[in-house]
Amino acid sequence: MKKIEYTKIKGHSIPYYGLLAGLGFTILLGLLSTWYMEHNGHHVTGMTNQIVWGMPHVFAIFLIIAASGALNVASIASVFGKKIYDPLSRLSALLALALLAGGLVVLLLDLGRPDRLIVAITKYNFKSIFAWNIILYTGFFGIVGAYIWMMMDHNMYKFKKKVGLVAFVWRLVLTTGTGSIFGFLVARSAYDAALMAPMFIVMSFGFGLAIFLLVLMASYNWTGRELGDAVVARLRNLLGVFVAASLYFTIVYHVTNLYITEHHGVEKFILSDGGIYTNLFWVGQVLIGGLLPLALIYAPGVRTCRKTLGAISTMIIIGGMCQVYVIVIGGQAYPMELFPGYEVSSSFFDGVVGQYSPTLPEVVLGVSGMAVSLLLVTFAMKALAFLPSSLADSVADPHAAK
Numbered sequence: 001m002k003k004i005e006y007t008k009i010k011g012h013s014i015p016y017y018g019l020l021a022g023l024g025f026t027i028l029l030g031l032l033s034t035w036y037m038e039h040n041g042h043h044v045t046g047m048t049n050q051i052v053w054g055m056p057h058v059f060a061i062f063l064i065i066a067a068s069g070a071l072n073v074a075s076i077a078s079v080f081g082k083k084i085y086d087p088l089s090r091l092s093a094l095l096a097l098a099l100l101a102g103g104l105v106v107l108l109l110d111l112g113r114p115d116r117l118i119v120a121i122t123k124y125n126f127k128s129i130f131a132w133n134i135i136l137y138t139g140f141f142g143i144v145g146a147y148i149w150m151m152m153d154h155n156m157y158k159f160k161k162k163v164g165l166v167a168f169v170w171r172l173v174l175t176t177g178t179g180s181i182f183g184f185l186v187a188r189s190a191y192d193a194a195l196m197a198p199m200f201i202v203m204s205f206g207f208g209l210a211i212f213l214l215v216l217m218a219s220y221n222w223t224g225r226e227l228g229d230a231v232v233a234r235l236r237n238l239l240g241v242f243v244a245a246s247l248y249f250t251i252v253y254h255v256t257n258l259y260i261t262e263h264h265g266v267e268k269f270i271l272s273d274g275g276i277y278t279n280l281f282w283v284g285q286v287l288i289g290g291l292l293p294l295a296l297i298y299a300p301g302v303r304t305c306r307k308t309l310g311a312i313s314t315m316i317i318i319g320g321m322c323q324v325y326v327i328v329i330g331g332q333a334y335p336m337e338l339f340p341g342y343e344v345s346s347s348f349f350d351g352v353v354g355q356y357s358p359t360l361p362e363v364v365l366g367v368s369g370m371a372v373s374l375l376l377v378t379f380a381m382k383a384l385a386f387l388p389s390s391l392a393d394s395v396a397d398p399h400a401a402k
Contacts, residue, residue, distance in 0.1 A: 193257070
């Protein structure tokens, strides 16, 4: 492999400033949505005392999960020694930090009282998985930030592999913590499963790599840099493995629940009687986010088509959003089993399926979190040298003919 030269993007063109303006405007709309919800109260959203985690949480959790997966490319290079991924490590780590920042911004602005984050940072209840996640998120920023430093400072480059190993372990623990938020909520039939933690880890691989591919191809296309087929083909095959693994874990999760009698009710709700949740599961998660991408990844006629790969990545992101929506919203909508084996009804909607319809301010706030992530990446690539000048096969592929 030839020596890789990293350069900043120029960022002086009208399209570049147009992109910044568009992302900035989206963020402004998100802030206005936050002000509207906080000024009028959360009753203007679709959230209720039955469904307390709404669309902003879907976006936030998706971005947090994807942040862990986006770091996977850098981990494969530094921890597992796959040299072809090494030139992509800087962008991988940058995207991981940006996605986590975007997700946490959405969570912070949906707290109702964002200043209460100070309490969460200064006072810890170590019996709470939420307190653990505060430590995991802040630690991720510090460790991945140090990882980027090791990669970009030639004097510190010798420590890159060791710091990369710490970042690899930390991101697995972080995603385990995010999945455990649901796995530890035993009162909810849809959440009560130890499989949630590893399933979230596998989900993160596919979500993060899909976003990474879109950012990578857009960056090289818009800046006129060469992106060889060798790198793209490796990432495409890796994406196929992650999509297949996510489908496998989904099957295991639902088969396990079907085996346990107490979970038959929630399984029937999600798989057949849940209305919008059933549709999102089968059409959004399984078909659009799983089976179609998997078929297109290995279809012989389009294996080298970049546009098809972009469509595949987009479908995986849409399917991932559907999957998180079904887990977060669908899991809350199904009534809690207060007295197993009995039907429960009262004036407090016990035993009734919760109703939730996302409102525009919620969606805008979630989309603005994605805009925050993309704005950070766009600005950082102009400020620092995150992108290789060329990823042509002769440069990036260690097995290319010299």
